[in-house]
């Protein structure tokens with residue numbers, strides 16, 4: 001018997017089909033493996049956010065105007081979850097800010113939300129006094145209930161009336177005693193943050209900064225007098 005001429009062709013095409021099927025299967029397996037490992041990476045990241053240490057150093061702070069703006073202040077998140085921080089800041093009845101949140105009204109002061117349980121008295125907020133120039137940020141003072149601002153006043157004491165339900169964020173109507181620095185002045189400071197490159201002043205900024213400088217001088221004089229007494 002001579003094999004029919006069709007047989008080898010058919011078996012060749014069968015072979016091809018088998019190869020194609022095997023390849024297809026392998027591709028699907030590879031695709032599944034990639035999906036599974038991406039999933040694992042995502043799960044890993046979520047787990048990280050819950051347990052991660054919030055590392056705060058000079059490089060944690062940046063040009064304020066590159067942070068997310070909420071009303072008259074700016075927020076960021078050192079663990080990458082800026083959206084959750086913005087959501088907390090916009091919660092109409094207040095909310096606990098997520099771990100890693102950074103809140104700033106002026107370039108030289110910041111609050112950073114540390115790990116849960118890190119500092120119960122301050123709602124896990126760490127207070128920072130910063131110095132900034134065109135080459136970046138240097139942390140001056142940092143800590144919890146003991147940190148004072150440059151006028152010698154305690155951050156925590158002023159912010160504590162806003163503890164509930166605003167998570168220590170004062171704004172204008174959360175129960176804190178008002179400060180003599182208005183939003184024209186804080187806006188002028190934000191627009192002239194030296195870490196952002198050239199200032200982008202609005203009308204009236206120069207006057208606002210002059211007034212602020214006068215206040216700072218008076219503040220410094222007052223605390224100097226106090227230190228003499």
Ligand code: HEC
Nearest residue numbers: 103104105109110111127128149153154155158169170171
């Ligand atoms: C004399 C009281 C007082 C002291 C001292 C003080 N703050 Fe505040 N802080 C306020 C008030 C009031 C506001 C809200 C101002 C506004 O938005 O009009 C504010 C705003 C802020 C904000 C913007 C978010 C918010 O709460 O509205 C940050 C961040 C902040 N302060 C950090 C600090 C840090 C850090 C220190 C210490 C280095 C400090 N503050 C010291 C009263 C104070």
